Amino acid sequence: MKYKVIFFKLFIHLAALLPLVNAYYLALTDQLGADPVESIIHFTGIGAFNLLLLGLAITPVSKRFKLSMLLKVRRLVGLYSFTYALCHLLNFLVFEIQFDWSLFFNEIIDRPYITVGMVGMLTLLALAITSIPSLKKRMGKSWQKLHNWVYLAVLLVGIHFYWSVKSEIIEPSIYLFITFMLLALRFKKFKKKIKKD
Amino acid sequence: MLIKSSKQSDLKEHQVTDESVYLQRRELIKKMGFVGAGTLLSSAIPSVANAKGIDFFSSKAEKTFQRYALNFTADSSKNSEILTPEAKVTSHNNFYEFGTSKSDPVKNSQGFNVKPWQLKISGECDNPYTLDLDDLTKSFALEERIYRLRCVEAWSMVIPWVGFELAKLLQKAQPNSRAKYVAFETLHDPEQMPGQASRRIGGGIDYPYVEGLRIDEAMNPLALMSVGLYGKTLPAQNGAPIRLVVPWKYGFKSIKSIVAIKFTQSRPTSTWNVLAPSEYGFYANVNPEVDHPRWSQASERRITSGGLFARNRIDTLPFNGYGEEVADMYRNLDLRKNF
Ligand code: HEM
DSSP: OHHHHHHHHHHHHHHHHHHHHHHHHHHHTTOSSSOHHHHHHHHHHHHHHHHHHHHHHHHHHHHHTTOHHHHTTHHHHHHHHHHHHHHHHHIIIIIISTTOHHHHHHHHHHOHHHHHHHHHHHHHHHHHHTTSHHHHHHHTHHHHHHHTTHHHHHHHHHHHHHHHOSSOOHHHHHHHHHHHHHHHTTHHHHHHHHHHO | OOOOOOOOOTTHHHHHHHHHHHHHHHHHHHHHHHHHHHOGGGGTSTTOHHHHHHHHHSTTOOOOOOOOBOOOBOOOSOOOSOOOOHHHHTTSOOOGGGOSSTTHHHHHOTTOOOOSOEEEEEESBSSOEEEEHHHHHHSSOOEEEEEEEEOTTSEEEEEEEEEEEHHHHHHHTOBOTTOOEEEEEEOOOTTTOHHHHOHHHHTTOOSSOEEEEEHHHHHSTTOEEEEEETTEEOOGGGTSSOEEEOTTBOGGGSOOSEEEEEEESSOOOOHHHHHOTTTSOSSOBOOTTSOBTTBOOSEEEEOOSOOTTOOOEEEOOGGGGTHHHHGGGGTTSOTTTOO
16 A cells, blocks of 8 residues: 555656656757747646646545545645646746736736736645645644635636637636536535535 | 848848758657657646647658749848748747647648639729639739738747738729728638637637728738748748738738638728727737737737747837838827727
8 A cells, every 4th residue: 555655656746747847848948839938838827727626636536436545645736736837927927028027017916817817826825835744733723724725726727717818718618617517526515614604 | 111122032041040940850859759758647738739749740740731932022121130930930820710729720731722712802993803823923023021920919920921012912903982991801611721610629710710901001012912931832821822911910910811802891890809809909000008908018029949048028119110101090090999
C-alpha cells in the first residue's frame, strides 16, 4: 500500500511537471506556435482548470469506488493546479503585458473577466498556503471551512474562461457543465450546512 | 504611402533566412515530438498547443495548398520595421471557417480547392463584372505593399502583401451616384470549410462572413486587394485566392477568400459587429484610446521571432500609424461613438 502511494505520487509529479517543462521549453525557444505567449497562457490556464476539476473529482470518485488511496493524492493535485495557475498569472504579467504594472493593475480592476480570475487565484493561494500540514493542524475546524471556498474558486474560474473567449463558447460551456456536475455531487453537503447554520 | 520605383528583391534576404530558420525549426520540433507525445498528462490537459504544433510540422502532412510565384513591383517605401517571418504569418491565423484556434486554419485548409473561383462585382454600378481565378492575378498590375496588421486581440504583424489597389477594381465597375458603401462576402462552402459546417468548429458565427466599407474608405489608395504574400500567391489559411487588406483597421475588417463585392446604398452588415455590437464596431479603426470592453487597445505585442522573452510590447498608434493617409476621412466623426 505504501509503495503504491509513493508510485502514484511519483506518477502525478511526472504527469504534471513534464508537460509544463516541455511547454516552457518550446515556448522559450519559439517553437510553441507562432505566438508562444498566447499558447503558454492558454496551456497553463487550461491545465490549472483541468487539475482543479480533477482534484474536485477525487472525493466523489474515491467514495463511489472505495478507492481510499486517491484521497492521499488530493492535496498534490490541488497544489499542482495552483502551480499551473501561478504560472498562468506570471505568464500574463511577464510575457503578455511585460511588467507594465499600471496596465496590470488597470486590467485587474477594469476587466471583469480578469477580476474574476484574480479572485479565483487569490482563493487558490489561500488554499495552497493553508495546505501546509502544520498550518492545517493549527487551524482545526476552520480549515475545512476555508477549504470549502474551493467551490467558489472553481465557479469563478469557469466564469473567467467563458468570459475570456470571443465567440467560441462551446468549450467553456462544457467546462462549466462539468463544474456544475461536480458541485451537484456536493449538494447534500451544502444542504446540511445550510440547515446547521 | 507612395509606391515609386520598381526595385525588385529587397526581401530576398529575409526570405532566405526565413526558410532556413523554418527548416531548422522543423527538425527540432520533430525531435521534440518524442517528449511531446510521451508526456503522461497529455490526455488530461487537452489544450496542449505544443501537440498541435507538432502535428502541423510533422512529416506526415499529406497535402499542401499550392502557391505560385508572382510578378510584382517591390515595395520601395522606407519601412524599416522587421517583417514577421513567413512561417508565422502562415501559421497564426484567425480564419474561423477553418477552426477557431490560431493554429487550426493551416491544418484544416491545405485541401482547399480554389478552382474554379469567381469574384462578382455588382450592385450600384454601370459595369458589373466577374473575375475568374486567373483574372485575379492578371487583370491589374501587382505591387508589393509592406503593411502593419493590427489584430483586435492586441497582437500585430508586419506583412509583405502582393496585390493591387481596391480602388482600381472598383473603378472598373463604374459605381453610380447611389453607391455609398461597398459590401464584401467570403465564400460559403461548408463542404470545404469545416467551420461553416459545424458551429463548434466555426465558433458560433453566422456564415458567410461579411464585411463592409464606406465608399471613400474603399477608394483610399491604402486599401489593398491582396492575392499574395512573401512573393507568392496567398496560402489558403491567409485567405486565398483573394482577400482585402485595410491596414488602418483591425484585422477582422480584412475579409478573406472573397467571392462577392457589391456597391450598396445603405450600410452593409459586418459579421463581428452583428455578433457583438458593443465590442466590434462597423468602423473598427485602430484606436489606442478606445479599449475593447475586455482588454486594453493602448498597446500591442508585435509578433516577429524570439520566444517568450521577446520584449515585443509596443504602443498602438492611431489608425495603426496610417493617420496621415486616412485620418481626414473621419474629421467629422466622433471616433469614440463610431469605434
Ligand atoms: C490571476 C489572475 C488571472 C489572470 C490575470 C488571467 C488572465 C488570463 C488571460 C489573459 C487569458 C487569455 C484570454 C485570451 O486569450 O483571450 C486567460 C484565459 C484563461 N484562464 Fe486565466 N487568468 C487568471 C486566473 C486564472 C485562474 C486562477 C485559472 C484557473 C485555475 C485560469 C484559467 C484560465 C483558462 C482556462 C483560460 C482559457 C484558456 C483558453 O482559452 O485556452 N485563469 N486568463
